[in-house]
Amino acid sequence: MELLGSDASPFVRKARVLVAEAGITDVPYVQVTATPMGGEERLNSANPLGKIPALVRDGGPTIYDSNVVCRFLDDRAQAGLYPAGRLWETLTLEATGDGIMEAAVGIVYEKRLRPEELWWNDWFDAQWLKVTRSLDALERQWMSHLYGPLDMGQVSVACALGYLDLRHGDRDWRGGRDALAAWYKRFAERPSMVATAPE
Structure with missing residues (x-):
């Protein structure tokens, strides 16, 4: 599993803060280039919308949209950040x-x-x-x-x-x-x- 994102994106930062707060250590963060005019192929092939963050999973389709990514990671870690x-x-x-x-x-x-x-x-x-x-x-x-x-x-x-x-x-x-x-x-x-x- 990998979290694709860019440091400047506040939506990506939200997911990265959750990862840190939940103590998740098995989801590496991978920097990619993303713009509304079209990002790099690695991102576009993972998320057809070309948006970040995108969570590439080993056993299922990529999850994207920061809210979906965060809910998934919170549920997986049982972190309780959606009480x-x-x-x-x-x-x-x-x-x-x-x-x-x-x-x-x-x-x-x-x-x-x-x-x-x-x-x-x-x-x-x-x-x-x-x-x-x-x-x-x-x-x-x-x-x-x-x-x-x-x-x-x-x-x-x-x-x-x-x-x-x-x-x-x-x-x-x-x-x-x-x-x-x-x-x-x-x-x-x-x-x-x-x-x-x-x-």
Whole structure:
């Protein structure tokens, strides 16, 4: 079994944090190149969508999409990062983190893959508005869950915030969100987060 991914991807980082937190030692991480315009053949042959992370299994088809990969690995390791007692809250928080990632990655792709004269500023604004609304919701109504026992909702949010620092450091996501910023500062010190931090 192999986990295919790229260090800069927040979706891959989410799976790698789970691997570390669950103490999984038999799933090697393999760096691949992936872009919306087509990644390397090793990835495309494993995942027809060419997206990461992709979990190549010895005894079955490749599993892909970060949520599917994480649920599979959590179940396999019996790590309990999708706790039954608060499953819907965990999944909703995970979806919020993933949504922040999707919007933030969308801005990066628009700038990276299209000529500057074709950049769509309304797109940038709409995607960033999704990010800020989500951050405000986290600050307003999710702090008690974020400070609760570890689950994949927290991991997703932390990886999303780390990606904002990586690719959108010129935007002040912490402004007016002191509680969220304090939580992230503490969470980012976890060994799993330190070990998976992109260069």
